[in-house]
Amino acid sequence: MFEYLQKRKVWLIYVPLTVYWLILFSATTIPTQKLPSIGFNDKLIHFLAYFVLAVLVNLTMIFQRKSIQLFEKAPLATIIICLFYGAVDELHQMLVPGRSAETLDWIADAIGVVFGVFVxxxxxxxxxxxxxYN
Structure with a gap:
């Protein structure tokens, strides 16, 4: 299975990461008035969104062959990248009508990231x- 992923990493890892990240960013720029009611705690959405992001970023770090340092430090690099993006995204939401930056949202993001790397x-x-690394 690893060999299969390595040979098809562009279509199975890199493209899904790019598309997912664009969707994630787009979703956080929608004003709350235009969003449907989800009917449950939004922290679960944050957890799941960043869990998926961490899985895709971590796989990207593992399967890339440009930097041995990124390969060797894939878990740490994934956590840093995803947590930094989560913080920037929370700050960005302060500029979106009806949205705000919440520390608890970022904590839910962080827990999702750590679980994603762990999984x-x-x-x-x-x-x-x-x-x-070969």
């Missing part, structure tokens, strides 16, 4: 794959 490495270990 990637849990599955890699569980499936018996050995990560090598």
């Amino acid at each position: 990637v490495y849990f599955l890699i270990n569980r499936l018996g794959y050995r990560l090598e």
Whole structure:
């Protein structure tokens, strides 16, 4: 499976990451008056959104072959990138009508990021794959 992903990383990892990130950014620029009511705690949405983002960013770091440092520090790089983006996105929402920056939203983002990174490495270990930079 790893070989399959490595050979098709552009279409299976890079393109989905780009599309997902554009959708995520677009969704956070919609004024709240134009959003449908979700009917439950928005922190779950934050958790899930950043969980998926972290999985895709982490896989990108693992499968890229431009920098061995990014490969070796993929979990840390993923956490830094996603948490930085989450903070910038929360600040950006202060400029969107009807939205605000909330620390609890960023904390939900952070928990989603950490879980996303954990799940990637849990599955890699569980499936018996050995990560090598080649």
